[in-house]
Amino acid sequence: MTAPLSTSNSESKSQPDFFDDKPWSLAIIGSIFIVLVIILFFEYNLRSRHWTPTVSDSPELWAQERARASQLGKKALILIGGSRIQLGIDLNELEKLSGKKPVQLAIDGANFYPVLKNIAEDPQILGDSILDLNENSIPKLFAIDKGSDWVAAYERQQQQPLYRRVDQQLHNTLTSLMITKMEGAKPAKVINDLVFHPKQNTGSYLITHSNRSRDADYSKVKMPDFYINRVIRHSLLNLPTETANSYQQVLDIYAAEISNIPQADQQIFEKNLVELLLLINIIEKRGSKVIILRMPTSKLILAMDKQRCPIDLCWQKIITQHPASINSVLEPSLSGFYLPDGSHLDQKDKKQFTNSLYHALTLLH
Amino acid sequence: MPFNTYTFIIFFGAVLLGYYSVPNWALRKAFLCLCGYLFYAAWNPIFVTLLIFSTLFDWTIAKQMAIRPQHKKCLLILSIVISLGLLGVFKYGELLIKTFTNWATWLGWQYKAPSWKIILPVGISFYTFQTMSYIIDVYRNKVLPAKSFLDYALYVSFFPQLVAGPIVRSDEFLPQCETIKPFNLEKISFGLCLLVIGLFMKIILSDGIMAPVADIIFNTPANANTWQAWCGVLAFSGQIFFDFCGYTLCAIAAAKTLGFNLPENFRAPYGSIGFADFWQRWHISLSRWLRDYLYISLGGNRISPSRTAINLMITMMLGGLWHGASWLFLLWGAIHGTLLIAERGCKYLLKPYYRNTLFFNIPLSLLTTIIICLSWIPFRASSISDMQILLQTLIGISTLPTTKLDIDILIAEMVVITFIALFTWHFFRRERDFFQLINQLSANVKLLIITSLLLIIYLFGGGDDRAFIYFQF
Numbered sequence: 001m002t003a004p005l006s007t008s009n010s011e012s013k014s015q016p017d018f019f020d021d022k023p024w025s026l027a028i029i030g031s032i033f034i035v036l037v038i039i040l041f042f043e044y045n046l047r048s049r050h051w052t053p054t055v056s057d058s059p060e061l062w063a064q065e066r067a068r069a070s071q072l073g074k075k076a077l078i079l080i081g082g083s084r085i086q087l088g089i090d091l092n093e094l095e096k097l098s099g100k101k102p103v104q105l106a107i108d109g110a111n112f113y114p115v116l117k118n119i120a121e122d123p124q125i126l127g128d129s130i131l132d133l134n135e136n137s138i139p140k141l142f143a144i145d146k147g148s149d150w151v152a153a154y155e156r157q158q159q160q161p162l163y164r165r166v167d168q169q170l171h172n173t174l175t176s177l178m179i180t181k182m183e184g185a186k187p188a189k190v191i192n193d194l195v196f197h198p199k200q201n202t203g204s205y206l207i208t209h210s211n212r213s214r215d216a217d218y219s220k221v222k223m224p225d226f227y228i229n230r231v232i233r234h235s236l237l238n239l240p241t242e243t244a245n246s247y248q249q250v251l252d253i254y255a256a257e258i259s260n261i262p263q264a265d266q267q268i269f270e271k272n273l274v275e276l277l278l279l280i281n282i283i284e285k286r287g288s289k290v291i292i293l294r295m296p297t298s299k300l301i302l303a304m305d306k307q308r309c310p311i312d313l314c315w316q317k318i319i320t321q322h323p324a325s326i327n328s329v330l331e332p333s334l335s336g337f338y339l340p341d342g343s344h345l346d347q348k349d350k351k352q353f354t355n356s357l358y359h360a361l362t363l364l365h
Numbered sequence: 366m367p368f369n370t371y372t373f374i375i376f377f378g379a380v381l382l383g384y385y386s387v388p389n390w391a392l393r394k395a396f397l398c399l400c401g402y403l404f405y406a407a408w409n410p411i412f413v414t415l416l417i418f419s420t421l422f423d424w425t426i427a428k429q430m431a432i433r434p435q436h437k438k439c440l441l442i443l444s445i446v447i448s449l450g451l452l453g454v455f456k457y458g459e460l461l462i463k464t465f466t467n468w469a470t471w472l473g474w475q476y477k478a479p480s481w482k483i484i485l486p487v488g489i490s491f492y493t494f495q496t497m498s499y500i501i502d503v504y505r506n507k508v509l510p511a512k513s514f515l516d517y518a519l520y521v522s523f524f525p526q527l528v529a530g531p532i533v534r535s536d537e538f539l540p541q542c543e544t545i546k547p548f549n550l551e552k553i554s555f556g557l558c559l560l561v562i563g564l565f566m567k568i569i570l571s572d573g574i575m576a577p578v579a580d581i582i583f584n585t586p587a588n589a590n591t592w593q594a595w596c597g598v599l600a601f602s603g604q605i606f607f608d609f610c611g612y613t614l615c616a617i618a619a620a621k622t623l624g625f626n627l628p629e630n631f632r633a634p635y636g637s638i639g640f641a642d643f644w645q646r647w648h649i650s651l652s653r654w655l656r657d658y659l660y661i662s663l664g665g666n667r668i669s670p671s672r673t674a675i676n677l678m679i680t681m682m683l684g685g686l687w688h689g690a691s692w693l694f695l696l697w698g699a700i701h702g703t704l705l706i707a708e709r710g711c712k713y714l715l716k717p718y719y720r721n722t723l724f725f726n727i728p729l730s731l732l733t734t735i736i737i738c739l740s741w742i743p744f745r746a747s748s749i750s751d752m753q754i755l756l757q758t759l760i761g762i763s764t765l766p767t768t769k770l771d772i773d774i775l776i777a778e779m780v781v782i783t784f785i786a787l788f789t790w791h792f793f794r795r796e797r798d799f800f801q802l803i804n805q806l807s808a809n810v811k812l813l814i815i816t817s818l819l820l821i822i823y824l825f826g827g828g829d830d831r832a833f834i835y836f837q838f
Contacts, residue, residue: 023551023808023811024551024552024554024555024557024558024811025550025551025554026808026811026812027554027558027808027811027812027814027815028554028557028558028561028815029554030812030815030816031561031812031815031816031818031819032819034816034820035816035819035820035823038820038823039823161407161408161409162406162407162408162409162410163366163367163370163372163373163407163408166366166372166407167366167370167371167372170371170372170375171371174371181827184827186824186825186826186827187823187824187825187827188824188825191824
């Protein structure tokens with residue numbers, strides 16, 4: 001066996017210079033060059049198959065934008081809500097038109113209330129806000145879902161070391177530039193799935209940018225399947241469709257059942273609206289404006305919305321108590337857009353919609 | 366900022382550019398010093414004041430030792446009390462308060478502890494030990510007080526080894542501050558290649574292969590079966606080696622690109638033959654520190670066999686506690702103390718029968734590695750009960766798991782294969798220096814290896830942001 005824990009102090013002190021000017025530059029420069037060529041090859045290959053870089057719309061990315069909303073002060077224009085405002089507003093166009101810095105805080109498929117509450121509780125938030133509010137979401141105002149989780153993630157992130165926050169931003173920037181790092185996945189998986197075992201060559205229909213704005217290209221999805229799925233999900237009904245022989249028949253089955261969708265409890269609606277307006281009041285007391293925006297819906301989706309909470313009744317209550325409100329369904333300049341899935345705008349209409357919305361907002365002022 | 370972050374890549378690029386753009390050596394050192402503070406501030410800017418205080422305080426103490434030799438002992442005690450006091454408050458404060466409260470309650474005294482949340486400054490154990498070694502060496506007349514404050518400040522704040530070592534001695538570092546480091550493309554390239562190897566160890570081998578399995582087993586040991594438990598033990602043994610050795614290699618690499626040499630911290634530890642041998646190969650800079658400043662100060666092996674045993678036990682238990690405020694670390698230290706003492710006895714009895722051949726060495730090394738791996742259990746376990754459950758599962762006497770653990774069989778097999786490869790690699794390069802070994806490779810082989818490692822990091826890296834394990838110590 002070798003020596004015990006020795007009392008001698010004679011071993012070499014520091015790690016000596018071994019390389020004696022041996023050629024290492026070829027190894028590092030050559031390897032960086034080769035790896036860069038390989039990365040560029042895969043990036044080019046995927047771009048030629050119509051794929052585009054997309055980041056993961058994660059709690060960390062949301063927290064990063066949430067922190068920006070505080071930092072920007074009065075210059076911020078904060079967007080709160082769900083997928084409709086996230087897909088429907090062109091942030092660059094909005095910035096150009098308003099001269100403010102848009103901050104996208106909408107969360108796909110989540111309750112907006114925890115976000116609004118978090119904004120109201122932060123005295124550093126001084127910018128104006130646009131709240132994407134569908135009247136049907138008011139009865140479910142206190143539902144606990146990923147909105148609360150993402151706000152909690154932001155609060156955790158505030159405790160993290162500085163380098164972690166910087167690193168998250170760098171990670172998002174890199175992900176937004178490289179297809180092989182799509183949504184933060186390992187490049188090996190992306191390359192394996194999209195280059196070596198491709199199921200489609202049309203690219204993803206949904207792209208998330210590093211500023212959290214999203215583009216939906218509905219020409220890349222199979223219609224009307226996509227629309228039917230949206231209708232089924234939105235209806236919250238589970239109707240038997242086995243007998244249907246065509247997509248139209250499925251839609252007819254659901255259309256026939258719309259009148260059976262229960263209406264929202266108006267007492268709960270009014271009570272929750274008061275709570276909502278209380279938060280808006282807190283924000284506005286700081287000198288910020290909060291504009292309520294009802295994003296457009298169409299076809300069976302709109303019909304279901306109207307059944308649950310008739311616009312004439314519900315929207316009237318909102319606009320009476322908060323006049324700074326715009327309903328895209330009722331506003332002629334905003335209601336004419338084609339919504340492929342009845343619920344969201346296509347990327348090609350984003351810019352025009354943003355323009356029309358901005359003009360509607362100026363009229364509101 | 367850890368080395369495996371984008372932030373570090375940008376920071377390091379800027380440091381290299383700035384460092385070699387400044388022609389004046391003193392300015393370069395000042396720049397490096399500033400970079401060290403910036404690097405440290407990336408965790409928590411407030412704690413930079415602690416680093417600066419530690420630097421100023423020990424610099425003054427060492428100077429006073431030279432001016433007032435008659436007060437050397439008092440100055441040494443003052444320095445040690447302050448250094449260990451800071452370490453004690455930040456690192457062991459919560460444990461001490463908790464333990465005191467428990468004892469008070471047990472004695473029937475209703476003591477309510479203050480609800481302080483003590484934040485541990487990253488790397489405090491490393492730079493405190495570094496400044497302590499300087500003061501003790503000055504006291505022992507082994508080194509003279511540093512002539513230049515800038516050199517000393519750089520010694521404490523040198524960013525490659527600031528937060529997780531290796532723990533550098535002043536006589537290893539300060540002489541290197543005397544001469545300007547010329548721009549040397551080959552030396553910088555060598556450093557960058559080592560950085561790639563270090564990052565590969567951390568990102569792929571530690572975080573990619575070992576950590577996922579270790580986490581599952583150690584987080585829910587009650588759900589593991591015997592095979593999974595063994596797999597988890599091997600996984601953590603591999604994880605901690607690749608994590609810490611990878612970090613140290615990155616530190617050595619970053620220093621090398623700046624023209625500095627740092628001491629080696631690992632020398633094929635899983636190829637050790639015996640536990641004393643292990644401690645000369647694992648976290649060498651800490652083992653050296655404990656030996657030179659604690660074990661020898663206690664009397665080492667000079668007094669009597671029983672006193673040697675006591676000294677070994679004290680040294681190893683304090684070495685365990687150095688890792689953190691937990692009784693499990695103390696237990697881990699005690700286990701290693703016991704192993705070292707037992708080994709001394711065995712050596713005495715079995716030495717006549719031992720032959721330095723593969724026939725003897727392979728089983729001995731294998732046995733050493735298995736025992737070392739098992740000793741990591743208290744180091745990693747969340748509680749004593751978790752440790753007991755895992756130990757029972759390892760020998761197949763635990764109750765049957767109620768829930769099946771979801772471990773990817775491919776990853777589990779990779780853990781076992783990687784660990785066997787690690788053991789084999791360490792055993793057969795026991796006597797060979799890693800740096801010499803890679804320097805003997807031909808230019809094409811180097812290119813092939815570095816390209817492969819970079820490509821694997823690109824393809825399989827990311828998606829996990831585990832911090833380096835040793836940052837918490």
